[in-house]
Amino acid sequence: MTAEHDDTQRPAHAPDEPLTIGEMSRRTGVAPSALHFYEGLGLIASTRTSGNQRRYARHMLRRVSLITVAKRLGIPLSDVQEAFADVPLTETPSHADWQRASRRWKRDLEKRREGIERLERELTGCIGCGCLSMKACGLLNPDDTLGSQGSGPQRLRDAD
Amino acid sequence: MTAEHDDTQRPAHAPDEPLTIGEMSRRTGVAPSALHFYEGLGLIASTRTSGNQRRYARHMLRRVSLITVAKRLGIPLSDVQEAFADVPLTETPSHADWQRASRRWKRDLEKRREGIERLERELTGCIGCGCLSMKACGLLNPDDTLGSQGSGPQRLRDAD
DNA sequence: GTAGAACCTCAAGTACACTTGAGGTCAAAT
DNA sequence: ATTTGACCTCAAGTGTACTTGAGGTTCTAC
Numbered sequence: 267m268t269a270e271h272d273d274t275q276r277p278a279h280a281p282d283e284p285l286t287i288g289e290m291s292r293r294t295g296v297a298p299s300a301l302h303f304y305e306g307l308g309l310i311a312s313t314r315t316s317g318n319q320r321r322y323a324r325h326m327l328r329r330v331s332l333i334t335v336a337k338r339l340g341i342p343l344s345d346v347q348e349a350f351a352d353v354p355l356t357e358t359p360s361h362a363d364w365q366r367a368s369r370r371w372k373r374d375l376e377k378r379r380e381g382i383e384r385l386e387r388e389l390t391g392c393i394g395c396g397c398l399s400m401k402a403c404g405l406l407n408p409d410d411t412l413g414s415q416g417s418g419p420q421r422l423r424d425a426d
Numbered sequence: 427m428t429a430e431h432d433d434t435q436r437p438a439h440a441p442d443e444p445l446t447i448g449e450m451s452r453r454t455g456v457a458p459s460a461l462h463f464y465e466g467l468g469l470i471a472s473t474r475t476s477g478n479q480r481r482y483a484r485h486m487l488r489r490v491s492l493i494t495v496a497k498r499l500g501i502p503l504s505d506v507q508e509a510f511a512d513v514p515l516t517e518t519p520s521h522a523d524w525q526r527a528s529r530r531w532k533r534d535l536e537k538r539r540e541g542i543e544r545l546e547r548e549l550t551g552c553i554g555c556g557c558l559s560m561k562a563c564g565l566l567n568p569d570d571t572l573g574s575q576g577s578g579p580q581r582l583r584d585a586d
Numbered sequence: 587g588t589a590g591a592a593c594c595t596c597a598a599g600t601a602c603a604c605t606t607g608a609g610g611t612c613a614a615a616t
Numbered sequence: 617a618t619t620t621g622a623c624c625t626c627a628a629g630t631g632t633a634c635t636t637g638a639g640g641t642t643c644t645a646c
Contacts, residue, residue: 286622286623288621288622288623297604297605298622299605300603300605302604302625303603303604303605307603315612317611317612317613317623317624318611318623318625319611319613319623319624320624338541339500339538339542339545340499342602344602371545375542375545378542379543381495382499382542446592447592448592448593457635458592459635460634462594467633475642477641479592479593479594479643480593497633502632502633503632504632
């Protein structure tokens with residue numbers, strides 16, 4: 267986070283000009299090779315110049331940002347692909363397009379958050395009572411008191 | 427979730443007997459090959475019978491369950507390894523051992539949950555105002571209005 | 587005591603998400 | 617005009633998290 271990318275030396279574009287792959291990379295923090303990769307998966311799209319170089323419409327920045335966030339949260343690209351399913355790739359997506367995608371995402375995120383919250387609660391409870399090592403605690407599934415009924419670690423597994 | 431695993435036909439063990447790899451697998455839902463793999467990473471441990479077969483102490487069930495949950499939440503095994511760092515592998519962990527691990531985990535989970543919550547809020551805002559496709563919205567970083575200052579999609583990236 | 591299920595090791599294969607490298611082209615500046 | 621940096625394609629390599637298979641051993645039940 268130093269003066270390493272000083273865009274004052276970079277070409278200044280009109281606000282609606284398409285971006286080169288290098289610009290996309292600098293702006294999103296995603297390597298050009300990864301952008302190639304995402305394009306191969308159909309997660310993003312580009313047009314080509316007469317000289318076969320990629321040019322990205324500005325709305326691709328958002329797609330890449332969303333991919334990045336998803337990754338950070340451990341969401342696989344296949345899920346991102348689904349979330350983007352109805353968002354047009356080649357034209358600028360409409361208000362409604364992104365609204366739909368947003369709602370879809372939000373449901374997915376809610377599930378994830380709930381999974382984490384559940385685990386947090388369980389761990390918190392166990393911090394309080396120390397039951398992570400005690401048979402009496404039903405939260406994290408005691409080592410084996412339920413086991414012989416074939417229950418297994420249900421509490422930790424039924425979160426789907 | 428049918429009558430597929432009917433433990434009434436399985437060997438019934440005294441509550442403190444060690445488990446075979448097959449039993450571990452059935453109880454945790456984790457494949458034997460994965461248990462081998464986790465053992466290679468030092469995430470779990472086993473003793474061996476005179477005939478070189480693995481036997482797992484019952485407290486390994488909890489370790490495996492925690493690994494499974496972590497995976498579901500997109501937490502890499504290396505992080506799990508760290509979280510387990512001070513929890514004894516070969517003897518039954520003490521109350522204090524698991525307490526320490528719980529606290530560590532909880533901090534990690536909090537960060538993750540916060541990341542997800544942030545994204546949820548952003549998406550929610552965008553559902554409300556439709557800004558996911560509008561330049562005026564600063565939440566998801568507008569396509570490019572901040573871009574020429576070299577800021578990039580900061581709001582989505584500074585969440586670490 | 588022997589059949590069959592469950593287990594063992596070790597090597598190789600798979601899927602995901604990329605990166606790296608080779609060999610070549612394109613574009614902006616001198 | 618030529619250098620330099622950015623770009624292109626395609627193939628192969630990397631790290632993570634396993635699975636699969638071959639070839640052999642052990643355990644349990646009959």
